[in-house]
Amino acid sequence: MAIEILLPRLGWTMEEGTFIEWLKQDGDEVKPGDVLYTVESDKSLNEVEAFDAGILRIPAESPAPGSKVPVGTVLAYILQMGEDVPGEDAQHPMETVASHNSQLIAHNPQPEAHSSPLAAHSSQLLWHQLFQHIVGLGASGAAVGRGRYRVGEHATATDVD
Numbered sequence: 144m145a146i147e148i149l150l151p152r153l154g155w156t157m158e159e160g161t162f163i164e165w166l167k168q169d170g171d172e173v174k175p176g177d178v179l180y181t182v183e184s185d186k187s188l189n190e191v192e193a194f195d196a197g198i199l200r201i202p203a204e205s206p207a208p209g210s211k212v213p214v215g216t217v218l219a220y221i222l223q224m225g226e227d228v229p230g231e232d233a234q235h236p237m238e239t240v241a242s243h244n245s246q247l248i249a250h251n252p253q254p255e256a257h258s259s260p261l262a263a264h265s266s267q268l269l270w271h272q273l274f275q276h277i278v279g280l281g282a283s284g285a286a287v288g289r290g291r292y293r294v295g296e297h298a299t300a301t302d303v304d
Contacts, residue, residue, distance in 0.1 A: 162206040197221040
């Protein structure tokens with residue numbers, strides 16, 4: 144079964160990121176932990192890792208370096224030997240996902256968020272842990288960190304270094 148490589152949400156308020164570059168090429172064999180691409184959020188430059196093994200397939204419609212990409216956009220697929228890129232929707236994944244996301248946002252406005260004192264404390268601890276890895280500023284003024292983020296069907300919040 145093909146595994147979609149999506150643009151992950153790398154922050155609570157992240158709605159889109161700037162695609163920087165692929166670090167693997169179409170047809171390369173990838174394994175868990177391999178860095179696939181870099182993306183810049185509004186706060187940092189991040190390397191995104193594979194969480195699954197297989198063959199990387201990057202569609203022709205994949206974003207060009209410097210493109211703004213909505214969170215959740217399908218960027219590529221990890222396939223097993225002999226597997227094909229799934230369905231007709233795979234021909235234009237970014238347009239399909241962007242259109243779908245726009246419709247969802249229009250029909251489902253964000254509810255007002257309330258958090259408990261425990262959730263607020265946990266959030267502060269998480270941000271403290273993340274900011275320990277920032278090592279400088281990138282060319283656009285965004286913080287550059289040492290952290291790597293995993294994507295794939297088995298990724299969890301504990302996969303962040």
